[in-house]
Amino acid sequence: MKAVTQKIDRRGFLKAGAASAGGLLLGFYLPERTKLAAQGAATDAKLNAFVHIGSDDSVTLLLHKSEMGQGVVTSLSQLLGEELECDWKKIRTEFAGVDMAYGPLQGTFGSMSIRTSWDPLRKAGASAREMLVQAAAQKWGVDASQCRAQNNEVLNTATNARLSYGSLADAAAKLPVPAKVTLKDPKQFHLIGTSPKRLDTPAKVNGKAVFGIDAKLPGMLYAVVARCPVFGGKVATFDATKAKAVPGVKQVVQISRGVAVVADNTWSAMEGRRALQVQFDEGPNANTSSATIRKTFMDMAEKPGAVARTQGDAAAALTGAAKKIEAVYEVPYLSHAPMEPMNCTADVRADGCDVWTSTQIQTSAHGTAVKVTGLPRDKVKIHTLYLGGGFGRRGGDDFVTEAVEISKAIGGPVKLTWSREDDMQHDLYRPASYTRFAGGLDAEGWPVAFTSRIACPPFGGMRNGVDFTGVQGVSDIQYAIPNIQIEYHAPEVGIPVTYWRSVGYSQNTFFTESFVDELAAAGGKDPFELRRRLLAKSPRYLAVLELAAEKAGWSKPLPAGRFRGIAVVNNIGSFNAQVAEVSMTKGKLKVHRVVCAVDCGQVINPAIVEQQIQSGIVYGLSAALKGAITIDRGRVQQSNFHEYDVLRIDEMPVVEVHIVPSQNQPGGIGEASTPSVVPAVTNAIFAATGKRIRKLPIRPEDLA
Amino acid sequence: MAAIKFNLNGKSQAVDVVPQMPLLWVLRDTIGLTGTKFGCGMALCGACTVHLNGQPIRSCVTPISSVAGKNITTIEGLSHDATHPVQRAWIEEDVPQCGYCQSGQIMTAAALLNKAANPTDADIDEAMRGNICRCGTYQSIRRAVHLAAKYHAASNANPATRAAGGAE
Numbered sequence: 001m002k003a004v005t006q007k008i009d010r011r012g013f014l015k016a017g018a019a020s021a022g023g024l025l026l027g028f029y030l031p032e033r034t035k036l037a038a039q040g041a042a043t044d045a046k047l048n049a050f051v052h053i054g055s056d057d058s059v060t061l062l063l064h065k066s067e068m069g070q071g072v073v074t075s076l077s078q079l080l081g082e083e084l085e086c087d088w089k090k091i092r093t094e095f096a097g098v099d100m101a102y103g104p105l106q107g108t109f110g111s112m113s114i115r116t117s118w119d120p121l122r123k124a125g126a127s128a129r130e131m132l133v134q135a136a137a138q139k140w141g142v143d144a145s146q147c148r149a150q151n152n153e154v155l156n157t158a159t160n161a162r163l164s165y166g167s168l169a170d171a172a173a174k175l176p177v178p179a180k181v182t183l184k185d186p187k188q189f190h191l192i193g194t195s196p197k198r199l200d201t202p203a204k205v206n207g208k209a210v211f212g213i214d215a216k217l218p219g220m221l222y223a224v225v226a227r228c229p230v231f232g233g234k235v236a237t238f239d240a241t242k243a244k245a246v247p248g249v250k251q252v253v254q255i256s257r258g259v260a261v262v263a264d265n266t267w268s269a270m271e272g273r274r275a276l277q278v279q280f281d282e283g284p285n286a287n288t289s290s291a292t293i294r295k296t297f298m299d300m301a302e303k304p305g306a307v308a309r310t311q312g313d314a315a316a317a318l319t320g321a322a323k324k325i326e327a328v329y330e331v332p333y334l335s336h337a338p339m340e341p342m343n344c345t346a347d348v349r350a351d352g353c354d355v356w357t358s359t360q361i362q363t364s365a366h367g368t369a370v371k372v373t374g375l376p377r378d379k380v381k382i383h384t385l386y387l388g389g390g391f392g393r394r395g396g397d398d399f400v401t402e403a404v405e406i407s408k409a410i411g412g413p414v415k416l417t418w419s420r421e422d423d424m425q426h427d428l429y430r431p432a433s434y435t436r437f438a439g440g441l442d443a444e445g446w447p448v449a450f451t452s453r454i455a456c457p458p459f460g461g462m463r464n465g466v467d468f469t470g471v472q473g474v475s476d477i478q479y480a481i482p483n484i485q486i487e488y489h490a491p492e493v494g495i496p497v498t499y500w501r502s503v504g505y506s507q508n509t510f511f512t513e514s515f516v517d518e519l520a521a522a523g524g525k526d527p528f529e530l531r532r533r534l535l536a537k538s539p540r541y542l543a544v545l546e547l548a549a550e551k552a553g554w555s556k557p558l559p560a561g562r563f564r565g566i567a568v569v570n571n572i573g574s575f576n577a578q579v580a581e582v583s584m585t586k587g588k589l590k591v592h593r594v595v596c597a598v599d600c601g602q603v604i605n606p607a608i609v610e611q612q613i614q615s616g617i618v619y620g621l622s623a624a625l626k627g628a629i630t631i632d633r634g635r636v637q638q639s640n641f642h643e644y645d646v647l648r649i650d651e652m653p654v655v656e657v658h659i660v661p662s663q664n665q666p667g668g669i670g671e672a673s674t675p676s677v678v679p680a681v682t683n684a685i686f687a688a689t690g691k692r693i694r695k696l697p698i699r700p701e702d703l704a
Numbered sequence: 705m706a707a708i709k710f711n712l713n714g715k716s717q718a719v720d721v722v723p724q725m726p727l728l729w730v731l732r733d734t735i736g737l738t739g740t741k742f743g744c745g746m747a748l749c750g751a752c753t754v755h756l757n758g759q760p761i762r763s764c765v766t767p768i769s770s771v772a773g774k775n776i777t778t779i780e781g782l783s784h785d786a787t788h789p790v791q792r793a794w795i796e797e798d799v800p801q802c803g804y805c806q807s808g809q810i811m812t813a814a815a816l817l818n819k820a821a822n823p824t825d826a827d828i829d830e831a832m833r834g835n836i837c838r839c840g841t842y843q844s845i846r847r848a849v850h851l852a853a854k855y856h857a858a859s860n861a862n863p864a865t866r867a868a869g870g871a872e
Binding site: 067068069070071197198200201203204205206207208209210211213214216248265266267268337338339341386387388389390391419420607611614615616617618619622640641642647648649650652654655 | 722729779780795798806
């Protein structure tokens with residue numbers, strides 16, 4: 001890439017539109033810098049929607065993205081700081097309020113933070129830098145070309161005089177935003193591509209980091225909600241007498257989704273809910289079960305569906321194939337189970353509403369609060385706190401709706417907390433899915449036909465009868481197979497669903513990469529060599545495949561009792577291949593090692609890339625080895641981690657991450673590795689046992 | 705209700721709450737120390753881990769009445785300035801991602817080092833398997849515990865450093 005001159009998007013630089021001073025009601029939430037400003041020790045100048053510079057020389061990035069572990073506090077600061085030429089030690093971050101300056105859909109999902117901030121944040125840094133340089137030039141009465149920004153100062157190159165950013169901030173903020181800025185050539189990068197320590201680590205090792213669930217307001221009460229255990233059901237009647245008799249319980253109020261018990265602490269609210277007598281009208285899903293859902297999927301998959309992709313003539317190619325194989329694959333519903341259960345703190349007043357929460361989508365939280373309160377949009381403020389994991393779940397606004405309704409009903413500030421059981425049984429789930437595959441091979445054993453008919457509740461968006469999330473990871477395969485037919489059915493079965501880390505790829509890459517492995521085995525081909533041949537015209541696929549194979553020693557023998565599997569995926573604008581190494585001892589599976597090669601374009605922070613690859617692998621392994629949400633009588637049967645276990649430290653394989661150097665546009669990373677680890681492991685199980693895992697989670701009886 | 709007295713992070717503390725109320729909610733809601741996290745309420749995930757007389761316990765299932773007269777240390781009291789060997793190692797290895805489980809992870813690791821000065825990977829897995837991390841920081845945790853053991857040994861060899869520590 002060369003340095004380029006780009007036009008500034010005016011909307012991104014509404015000077016007056018920077019985020020509101022979010023923390024004013026919350027004493028502990030006030031960042032130190034703002035606290036000083038409030039005491040008159042320092043003032044704060046807004047250079048644009050992303051950059052504030054304090055008279056104390058601090059640089060504040062207004063973060064329009066949520067931090068849920070994926071590292072945006074640090075990586076987005078690197079984008080800004082690279083162009084701003086500020087002192088890394090002086091960078092602070094604050095979570096921004098809802099503002100059109102950050103776009104009509106302000107949120108953090110789809111592994112898009114880096115991808116969508118790459119240009120705007122570098123431009124915001126460059127623009128602020130130019131304004132500071134201009135302000136210095138005016139002070140000195142020289143031309144700006146004689147001045148240079150470096151390390152939080154502007155230098156007069158003729159006189160060696162220096163002015164700190166803090167001393168220039170007020171004057172700079174009064175200058176016009178430059179119409180054009182020049183971005184650096186990547187060769188000049190000193191922050192992008194490096195791994196400074198995460199800026200959020202210090203607050204996360206001493207208990208000081210404030211998560212949504214830690215919000216506290218003066219006079220705040222604590223609430224939990226009794227909800228109908230059956231999806232789509234509602235409250236019929238309730239008797240609050242016994243709940244109100246519980247010490248600490250203050251009020252019991254009905255809201256749209258259930259009955260809220262409000263107390264002077266969370267425990268009393270939970271005890272009050274235990275004592276509450278409530279009858280539910282269970283509604284139309286009272287007889288739904290995992291078995292009825294599966295039957296619906298199976299019946300649909302018998303019939304032709306909406307066409308998601310068609311290429312060549314798959315039916316004819318299957319008929320004429322030298323060898324034909326068929327297989328059915330399925331996965332269950334999954335809960336997100338972030339460590340921080342859903343929660344939200346709301347303060348609804350006659351003249352305004354403030355909401356503190358760990359949300360992934362600020363505009364959605366804002367929209368629901370506006371709707372519930374009926375207040376003008378500018379009277380409703382969303383204050384984002386740290387997210388104790390998101391994984392897609394916190395894109396929902398159901399917990400915000402509940403908290404705002406409760407605060408409105410009781411006329412005061414309230415913190416709503418979901419128990420783990422609430423969280424697991426009222427999630428918006430990763431949908432279950434079912435697919436029938438058929439594949440045909442020519443006389444030499446190479447694939448000539450590939451068909452899939454998927455039944456998966458829609459959760460992304462329907463177009464021409466196809467939900468793109470239901471088929472992604474199958475319909476977009478790049479394998480050079482001449483005849484492909486992918487069909488889709490959209491069963492509506494009453495279980496609420498949403499994005500779950502890596503979305504459709506979370507199940508479909510398991511399906512595809514397993515069936516491709518089956519085709520390799522049926523044709524007597526090495527699974528790596530088959531992929532390499534069929535992806536020969538896709539250089540980025542090929543590079544990660546070959547790097548993973550090389551680093552895993554694919555061509556070399558393994559120690560006795562160890563077996564390998566391989567899988568590859570292209571999702572979220574990135575490519576990765578994984579080789580998993582497993583053993584089977586007395587029928588017990590152990591995943592020893594996972595080697596991942598990843599090409600995510602230009603890397604911002606290699607250490608965070610490595611963290612996210614490890615993280616996604618753990619998330620995928622939990623699903624492969626353990627995760628299943630099952631339904632009986634319209635309700636979720638799992639309630640807590642004893643019934644929905646996740647990967648623990650003693651099951652953690654050694655994960656090795658190898659990054660393919662690249663100056664392509666940055667890709668996503670948070671969801672990259674979750675899909676591919678699953679088939680890498682199940683393909684390794686096939687290598688070990690000859691048994692093909694076609695249903696998740698892997699059960700002991702599938703291995704015996 | 706009679707006040708229940710205990711020692712919290714080196715200072716005496718009295719609370720007037722129902723005796724069955726779990727320590728977790730007393731810490732978070734009554735006292736306002738929110739570093740200790742709610743994860744499951746059933747001692748299944750470890751997010752609420754604190755020390756009772758130096759031993760790791762699950763505060764979500766520990767009634768406040770059982771804490772009377774005892775010493776409780778939370779993440780806020782592990783050190784005054786994040787200089788406990790485990791905190792230093794966590795910073796050096798940049799362990800946290802979302803960070804929600806990390807108070808519990810750190811408290812469990814600190815208790816482990818009090819028992820085993822130089823733990824093996826197997827010791828670490830055994831001690832820490834009760835602490836869930838959904839971000840999957842396990843590999844970093846293993847590295848950081850080994851590093852903390854080194855810091856711990858160094859600070860034990862240097863009484864001046866030890867004296868600057870926290871409530872334990």
